[in-house]
Amino acid sequence: MRILFLAGGSPATVFAFAPLATAARNAGHEVFVATIEENVPFVEGVGLPPVPVAVMADLEILARDGSDRPAETLRDPVRQMRLVGRWYARMARGSMDGLTRLTESWRPDLVVGGRLAYAGQLIAARLGVPYVRHPWGLGDWGGYDVGGAEELASGQGGAGSDPLPAPAMALDICPPALVPEGSASAEPGQLLRWIPANLQRRLEPWMYTKGERRRICVTTGTRVTEEKSKDENTFDALGRNSDFLRELAATAARLDAEIVVAAPDDVARRLREELPDVRAGWIPLDVLAPSCDLIVSHGGTNTSMVALNAGVPQLNITKMYISEAQSTLISDFGAGLTIPVAEAGADRVEAACEELLSRPAYAKRAREGAADMAAMPSPAAVVGKLEDLAAA
Incomplete structure (x- = not known):
């Protein structure tokens, strides 16, 4: 089986799924990691094969528009989440050309992406393969998806209108003990033990x-x-x-x-x-x-x-x-x-x-x-x- 993992805009997003990607490779599956150019050293550092599909500086330019007002939005969690979701949706559009080129020559059977890695959902839908959402952290992230879906449905940015399909499987890294009594986990789905991953060095x-x-x-x-x-x-x-x-x-x-x-x-x-x-x-x-x-x-x-x-x-x-x-x-x-x-x-x-x-x-x-x-x-x-x- 071929599995395409999609990282986000920071090294932490690589470290989040490195244990699962490594386990998949150890089970005999082919694993590629689609990422921004700036994350390539971190993907290499955790022993996974990176494929750069975009440059972060270019994506950040695409993510901004004249209606964004970060200073004001940062004081309002609801607006903050919607704005961040819209930003990541625009960056997803900017990654699609690179992802399309990759998947034309290396077609995955499954795509795994983190929260806000909307390009993973889009490329999986276009290929007709299952998409698995892998959390980057704990807490309720649904408000980000509201902004992401709004942006993708708007068709802004010259890429046409794209729906935000639901994942075929959502992984849940929240220890059950941390879920408040009487409420559901923020990311209900298949439980997955979170294991740390980071770059190593000679130990003293x-x-x-x-x-x-x-x-x-x-x-x-x-x-x-x-x-x-x-x-x-x-x-x-x-x-x-x-x-x-x-x-x-x-x-x-x-x-x-x-x-x-x-x-x-x-x-x-x-x-x-x-x-x-x-x-x-x-x-x-x-x-x-x-x-x-x-x-x-x-x-x-x-x-x-x-x-x-x-x-x-x-x-x-x-x-x-x-x-x-x-x-x-x-x-x-x-x-x-x-x-x-x-x-x-x-x-x-x-x-x-x-x-x-x-x-x-x-x-x-x-x-x-x-x-x-x-x-x-x-x-x-x-x-x-x-x-x-x-x-x-």
Whole structure:
């Protein structure tokens, strides 16, 4: 069987489905990953074959139009979701030429795409093959699909009108214990155990061994950079802002704890100069997390899932509804705390860190969440469900 996986616009979307894609390859299936040019090193880094079908800079130009007002929309979750859905629908259109060329020479039997990867749904419908939706994170994402469907139905952008077909199968990575009593999972469907995946490097003993002091990991993901964004209201500006990362690290350093900052090496060099007692660099988060007592981050979907998988309490500083919805679900479960970025002054962040470190209930709930996650069906088991779907 040939399976085409479709990544989104960030490395986190590659890491999200890497375990399932790897399991499919290990089961003997052919797997390609369609992605943007900028994600090719990350697909290669997790051992999967990438096929670039677009360039992110070109897609971002297509995604914008004069009616978008991000600064205003960011303050309204409903409008934010619809706008993000419309943006991703426009980017889906921009990927269709590349996907069409790929599938003319390599026709898949099944397409797997993440939330907001609408091009996967469109290409699967055009080929007449099943489409499987693989979540990137937890929480209710239905509001994004409203905007995506509106954009595709409008026929804007010169590509004609496309419906947004429903997936033949939706995967569900939410541990059942996190689903509030009396409600359904945000992505009901075939349960799939979430397993961390990220780029690796040579390990040193301190990365995976716990010392005598409490250990706090501070990170804002893989895309943090020293380059300043021209528009701080863009949707991923918080995760890319190196000043925000340094502020979090400096605040954590006020506590009696060992501070480890997981960040790209160029950002880490400057941070080590400013905070010489802090360890910083490109550290595999899946290796580091089990040795930590707390993970402080921007609430990125991959980062907070790594913390949950490791059974470690987390403090998430959120700006986008995407991260806030997942962080709130974890906080409501009792495995962490969430603070909106507008309220995240140093004193409040420090107090939240101290609360998470000093109250054993948070660590207990985090371990319970990790145990529930570990009991879910493995990627290898779900590959069999994909085989049945393709054969039906």
